[in-house]
Amino acid sequence: MTDRPVALVTGGASGIGAAIVEALVARGFVTGCLDLRGSAAGAEHTVAVDVSDADAVASATEEVRSRLGPISAVVTCAGYYEMAAVTDISPESWRKMLRVHLGGLVNVARATLPDLIEQRGALVAVASELAIGGGDHDAHYAAAKGAILGVVRSLAVEVAAHGVRVNAVAPGPTDTPLLAADSPWRAPEYLDTLPLRRLATPPEVARCVEYLVCDGTFSVGDVVSVNSGAVI
Template structure:
């Protein structure tokens, strides 16, 4: 079993999650990855799991703990994105969006909190700029990500006295495969509205996650907006 500090990253096989895995591995962590469909080239152990399934998440976390050791850092990055007018969003689509984003955070937090409390660790959730500002055609996604902000602030208040820091990053559109080549977020018309005139990169978001986990020792319940100035 590794004597390194252990981090757990959900959605760590691609996009922002993969960049977080790389950043934490570079910081000296042994990284375990939970991902629905892929495996991480950098993580030391990957478990295929749907984060919306609480029982499966508990078993996956136990597997990472057995393989790598007690977990002292957690990043919940698993998720997906889709656009639709609110009148076109089915009941199943609403439920699935909430189960994956909010439910994924809750399931992973509940499974890892004993370790985080024991090791006075930290958790960072990945939300979205849309959780703060909303968006046309993004109602169920923005609602699910907005719920993450409430969970982070409440959980942060609940466990800070036990030495656990809970914070959040809220990226704007980021240059990952999650955004299709014809996505409106990639359009010149949208990019021209941003103070930085460009998308964020996964590496930039990962550096903010790394900071909140490792260096921001006085931050609790914070939301760091990594969005090229879209929300100021």
């Protein structure tokens, strides 16, 4: 147990999630992490778990709670990305995309809401620019991320009276290993369409999450777009 506030971050072992863990630790949180792939640098305790498994998430959340204490901040960042034409997306691929992104958010929210209500805490979901603008060969990913925004807005209304703030960030393509070197999002012709002419960086996204967790006391159901001006 700790006398510091406790944050729970999913997908905190790499990329944007790792930057979020680092930012919250710097703000005084002791951080637990749920990640399928391994431990998160800076996190006090990591549990390897598939966020699409509701029972496993509930058990992992209880483990973090018993080790660190009541959870006052939650950030759902676990996910994955792939591109495919609609006609090439198998039924299983559709289901997996929804289970991981949408199911992951709902499973973690259900497991942590009692703590968040008690602590009058905050939940931030990482969505995507594609949830707002869509994208070529991105239908299943955009659908899953768009559903996240629907949950965030509805849950924000549901729990605001309990003092819990629920918001989202919607990053554009971000400079992480998730984007392969030959990704079309890294192509100069795409970058030239962005007002900033570059990808976002994980620390930039993490700073927006940090703001919503720590300082955005009047933000409820908001979606902060961190996308180099791709969607304005």
